[in-house]
Amino acid sequence: MNKFCDPYSEDDMKKDVSEINSNDRDTLTQIANRRKFDAMFTEAINKSKITVCYLSILMIDIDYFKNLNDTYGQLSSDNCLRQVASLLRDTLKRSGDLAARWNDEKFACILSDTDAVGAAKIAEEVRTKVLELAIPNTASAVAEIVTVSIGTVTSILTDETSYDTLLKKAEQALSMANEMGRNRIFISVS
Numbered sequence: 495m496n497k498f499c500d501p502y503s504e505d506d507m508k509k510d511v512s513e514i515n516s517n518d519r520d521t522l523t524q525i526a527n528r529r530k531f532d533a534m535f536t537e538a539i540n541k542s543k544i545t546v547c548y549l550s551i552l553m554i555d556i557d558y559f560k561n562l563n564d565t566y567g568q569l570s571s572d573n574c575l576r577q578v579a580s581l582l583r584d585t586l587k588r589s590g591d592l593a594a595r596w597n598d599e600k601f602a603c604i605l606s607d608t609d610a611v612g613a614a615k616i617a618e619e620v621r622t623k624v625l626e627l628a629i630p631n632t633a634s635a636v637a638e639i640v641t642v643s644i645g646t647v648t649s650i651l652t653d654e655t656s657y658d659t660l661l662k663k664a665e666q667a668l669s670m671a672n673e674m675g676r677n678r679i680f681i682s683v684s
Contacts, residue, residue: 523579531594550613559599561633641677
């Protein structure tokens with residue numbers, strides 16, 4: 495974690511995370527939805543620029559999720575998504591952090607005031623905990639259980655750093671993790 499940053503107001507950040515109302519919650523997974531992610535990410539970018547703090551993003555993809563759905567059915571797929579979402583919610587406990595459902599089988603996480611080492615540690619913790627869930631997926635080319643690939647990006651933000659730039663780098667890092675064989679993390683530092 496970054497030690498030179500002025501911490502965010504603890505009360506403000508708790509308010510951000512705890513106030514996920516029904517319009518900001520993914521109905522299936524019960525974690526933040528893309529709309530809440532977008533709002534909180536924009537706010538985290540602005541705060542990081544002011545306080546000169548690290549900001550990290552994790553992009554998480556459930557490996558071979560379509561194969562899981564085709565083999566085990568929608569109910570099993572939904573249960574997998576719920577379990578991964580619950581694991582993310584339980585792992586990201588700091589104020590200012592947020593786990594959100596990005597789209598079908600992807601999740602995105604905001605890690606405020608987290609450097610590349612801290613982001614890598616959390617990403618590996620998530621990857622390992624997903625393995626420990628031991629959700630069957632014999633249709634995977636990686637393992638007999640559900641695995642995830644994670645792309646991370648970390649930046650100290652400047653006025654030139656944008657929302658789109660960071661997300662593009664996180665997506666590229668996730669793509670690299672997938673290309674390198676899945677069930678792994680790929681770290682990008684900007």
